[in-house]
Amino acid sequence: MESIWFATHPLTTTPNDDFVEGAHVDTVVAGAGLTGLTTAVLLARSGQKVAVLEARRVGAVTTGHTTAKVSLLQERGVAHQTRDAWTYAETEPAARQLQGELDACRAAGLDEAAWTAESELPFPIAGALRLPGQAQIHPLEALEALLSEFTAHGGILIEEARVTDASSKSPVTITTTRGRMTAERLILATGTPILDRVVGRSDGTSQALADLIAWTERHFSGAEHTHAWSAQDYRSVDRVPFVGPLPRGGGRIDVATGYNKWGMTNAVAAALNLSSQILEGQTRWADTLGHRRSGLAGAVDTVKANAEVGMEMTKNWVEAELRAVPGEAPAEGAGLVGRGEKGRPEAVSTVDGATCRVSGVCTHLGGVLRWNDAERSWDCPLHGSRFAADGTLLEGPAVSDLPRLS
Ligand SMILES: Cc1cc2nc3c(=O)[nH]c(=O)nc-3n(C[C@H](O)[C@H](O)[C@H](O)COP(=O)(O)OP(=O)(O)OC[C@H]3O[C@@H](n4cnc5c(N)ncnc54)[C@H](O)[C@@H]3O)c2cc1C
Ligand code: FES
Incomplete structure (x- = not known):
């Protein structure tokens, strides 16, 4: 994409x-x-x-x-458009959270931040926060x-x-x-x-995209789907x-x-x-x-995050070892991980008619990879490394490609 x-x-x-x-x-x-x-x-x-x-x-x-x-980049003459920034809440609990954001804006001296119950959206909202005069850039x-x-x-x-x-x-x-x-x-x-990590632990990027398109078509009839892509931030x-x-x-x-x-x-x-x-x-x-912070709250969060990573790792290894990689090539655009000939996870996919077999184990710290059916890449659920179908490294923290098996 x-x-x-x-x-x-x-x-x-x-x-x-x-x-x-x-x-x-x-x-x-x-x-x-x-x-x-x-x-x-x-x-x-x-x-x-x-x-x-x-x-x-x-x-x-x-x-x-x-x-x-x-943007803060206007010194170099980069074109920008000025827009009001809107955050909408559809439910009462979300509206309460958004009120907290309004309080934070006020505490930071952003007096122009305003609350409204009105919107031009074609569905009901529980409230919205508007911050005027923000920018968007290419x-x-x-x-x-x-x-x-x-x-x-x-x-x-x-x-x-x-x-x-x-x-x-x-x-x-x-x-x-x-x-x-x-x-x-x-x-x-x-x-x-x-x-x-913020994103990337979910399965089925294609399904998420399909849901987003369906939601847009439901609420904005006539909207045209022109581009789609996915990315991750930390x-x-x-x-x-x-x-x-x-x-x-x-x-x-x-x-x-x-x-x-x-x-x-x-x-x-x-x-x-x-x-x-x-x-x-x-x-x-x-x-x-x-400034680095090392308070108790931060430490607790770290332990929880590490425990989640550990769980994820164990679950994925077990899943990969339970099923053998099928002999036949996956359908176009599909990929799966299973137990290879040597008992280790093997990843096989077909993209643009080419079937590739690569190691199913991330070269960073050994996470078992998952197929991203929208980007057609192998993504690691542990810390976010991504690899192309042929094993070429796309994003770290891994620093080497996946070994190719055929
Ligand atoms: C879907 C999405 C929407 C977002 N929307 C907004 C928004 O509206 N407003 C906003 O403020 N922010 C937004 N963000 C966040 C913002 O885009 C990112 O925080 C920002 O682009 C990060 O820039 P970066 O230079 O740190 O990282 P990147 O742009 O990822 O740059 C890192 C570079 O390092 C290279 N690299 C990686 N490993 C190595 C290595 N070992 N050796 C050499 N090079 C390496 C990579 O190839 C890459 O080019 C969004 C993020 C996402 C995912
Ligand atoms: S184990 Fe894959 S990114 Fe860390």
């Missing part, structure tokens, strides 16, 4: 450099989404020599598949503008170079699928889920983005993730926070992002 952003604005930018084995730069940024490119621009503006290493292509993951409400136009400024400042973009390891010594040695390079600092702007245990030094990174490796589906603004805030720390500037308003 192709997102509306790639369909309407395919990126024409190409990598401006090739990988040079052993090259040294001030900062390597891993990941060319909104976080990575904004951070890279801010550092390059200050005169730093910066290389962005992108595992796939610019915008390939969440930024290219977002809904892109709200995320790929934003990335293109950032990239053009980055390269104008001498920044280096290398695509199809996945970071697979890094030392925490000085300088940091960064191992990639294209070779090694060194840097004074490494920033992981990869969306890597060292955190709890959240931290305490819901505050995780921005700052990576634990055991020797103070030289930083990470920025956990925006909980509000990355258009949080990615920019994270980039401002990280770049000001590196350049020894001041962004006090963004300090909350850089």
Whole structure:
């Protein structure tokens, strides 16, 4: 499935450099989404020599598949539209939750936030929250503008170079699928889920899409279905983005993730926070992002999240071991995991007439994969890694492909 952003604005930018084995730069940024490119621009503006290493292509993951409400990027002349932001509640319990959001808006000084029971929707609501004057952007136009400024400042973009390891010594040695390079600092702007996941534990993406289309047709007759896509974003245990030094990174490796589906603004805030720390500037308003919290509530949540991951892992291994992989090829667009010849989970799928057999075990920490019938990919229910039907890694935290079995 192709997102509306790639369909309407395919990126024409190409990598401006090739990988040079052993090259040294001030900062390597891993990941060319909104976080990575904004951070890279801010550092390059200050005169730093910066290389962005992108595992796939610019915008390939969440930024290219977002809904892109709200932006702080107008300095580069990226077109934007101003819209009121609406959140609707259909039930009384949901309306009570939404009232809490209104209270939070007021506490944050957003006095223009307003409650209403009226709406133009063709179905009844229990209440709605309106915040006027918000923005929406085309995320790929934003990335293109950032990239053009980055390269104008001498920044280096290398695509199809996945970071697979890094030392925490000085300088940091960064191992990639294209070779090694060194840097004074490494920033992981990869969306890597060292955190709890928001989406992706559900089965049947196609069914979810079908439900959404049916709901839209029921309430908005005549609506035309033009694009559909799916993506995932991450959240931290305490819901505050995780921005700052990576634990055991020797103070030289930083990470920025956990925006909980509000990355258009949080990615920019994270980039401002990280770049000001590196350049020894001041962004006090963004300090909350850089503070790690370890209170009891957070710990309880962590235990619960880990227990859920453990349950998921056991259940999926048992399920996979109970049924043997069938000899015949799955139908077009279908995939399944079962017990292979050596007793380990094997994943078999048919896409565009090609049947592929790959290991059914995620190369990150051994989760048993599930077929995503909408994206036609193998998705790991534990921490969100995704692989193409032929086993090629699409999204981490895994850093290697699935072994091919035939
Ligand atoms: C369906 C959906 C709707 C959303 N809607 C909104 C919205 O309306 N408003 C809003 O504010 N936010 C929204 N968000 C959230 C927002 O889109 C994300 O938080 C934001 O795009 C994350 O940007 P990022 O740069 O951190 O990550 P990404 O865009 O995922 O970029 C990470 C990059 O790192 C690369 N990478 C990964 N691993 C490696 C590696 N090992 N080495 C090198 N490169 C690597 C990836 O290929 C990728 O290009 C939404 C998210 C989703 C899923
Ligand atoms: S086991 Fe962690 S992503 Fe698969």
